[in-house]
Amino acid sequence: MESQVKKLAVEIDKANTIAVLTGAGVSTASGIPDFRxxxxxxxxxxxxxxxxxxxxxxxxxxxxxxxxxxxxxxxxxxxYAPNHVHLFLREMEQKGKQVSIVTQNVDGLHTAAGNQHVIEYHGxxxxxxxxxxxxxxxxxxxxxxxxxxxxxxxxxxxxxxxxVLFGDPITKHAEAEAALQQADLLLVMGTSLLVSPFNLLPVYAWSGRKLSGLINREPTPMDDQFDFVIHADLGKTIEELKQEE
The missing domain is CATH 3.30.1600.10 (SIR2/SIRT2 'Small Domain')
Structure with a gap:
């Protein structure tokens, strides 16, 4: 049976517009602790x-x-500096794909990596x-x-x-939904999807029948919202995806 990584690699290659939701797991390889x-x-x-x-x-x-x-x-x-996960997303842009990143991370590393459209959901x-x-x-x-x-x-x-402190309003949710609406493919990377309203975004994509993939070390409460689910180390999975190119 063809692996989930190979199937996801095919969909990434086919997609022209990709929305990416990222969490703390993306930045841990840069030495930034995973808070949750x-x-x-x-x-x-x-x-x-x-x-x-x-x-x-x-x-x-x-x-x-x-x-x-x-x-x-x-x-x-x-x-701290961008790691190979951040750089993988930048490389997708360099190949001509339109990439919108909606990140829970507050470290600024997606922008530092060179991605052009980064929505910093939590500031x-x-x-x-x-x-x-x-x-x-x-x-x-x-x-x-x-x-x-x-x-x-x-x-x-x-x-x-x-x-965004606890008790602050989320001001980027509508912008994030707009990015998902325009995408051919949704990728979710390195997030447990426990924090609301961020975790409503995959539901929004699912309701719009967007093809979607999740890469996270541990299962999430929303695994059933995705077409492709990969429970593995994010860094290693990115390397596997690159080998499939």
């Missing part, structure tokens, strides 16, 4: 969801920033914005002081990071 896997950081201390919330930021922004920088290891962020660690005046600052400014402030004249407000 069985051994992920979030499971070490469930209170981190409380601390990484809009409510806690508003209540105690100074302590929020101390915990935020520790949890997301901001000092190490610039040491990005690389910037922070002043809630008072709307001025956006790069990571370099965020790291200049323990609690970063706006330096615009007459402002001085504490900055808010440009990631």
């Amino acid at each position: 896997s069985a051994n992920g950081i979030w499971r070490e201390d469930q209170s981190r969801e409380y601390y990484m919330s809009r409510a806690y930021f508003q209540r105690n922004p100074e302590d929020f920033w101390m915990k935020y920088k520790e949890i997301f290891r901001l000092k190490l962020l610039k040491n 990005n660690l690389n910037t922070a914005t002043c809630p008072a005046c709307g001025t956006q600052y790069p990571l370099e400014h965020v790291m200049t002081e323990q609690v970063p402030h706006c330096i615009q004249a007459g402002c001085g407000d504490i900055l808010k990071p440009d990631i």
Whole structure:
């Protein structure tokens, strides 16, 4: 029987427009921890969801920033680089395919890899914005002081990071659905599909009868929404897909 990898490789080759949903499993080969896997950081201390919330930021922004920088290891962020999974998606673009990436990851590595259409569903660690005046600052400014402030004249407000905190609205869902609607093929990589509303996107694709494939080390609650399901190491599977080209 022809393997799921071979079948998926054929569909990737045939597709002109591909939507890709990615999660933490895509970035682990770059040295970035998987926060939600069985051994992920979030499971070490469930209170981190409380601390990484809009409510806690508003209540105690100074302590929020101390915990935020520790949890997301901001000092190490610039040491991370795209890995061969990110580069595989860029190579699809270089072959003339239209690729839209909808990512849960906040590390910015898809953009760093060179992909042109990246929807950062949960925001990005690389910037922070002043809630008072709307001025956006790069990571370099965020790291200049323990609690970063706006330096615009007459402002001085504490900055808010440009990631989606618990309690924040998701503003990219409609854009993500539009990318899926236009695609010939949906690929889902390295995500457990446990977080809502992100995990509604494969359902949306399924309802539109989009051909779809899932690559994840562990089973997900939504495996039955996919035409091709591969439970294996993502990096090794990507290498197998490339060999099938």
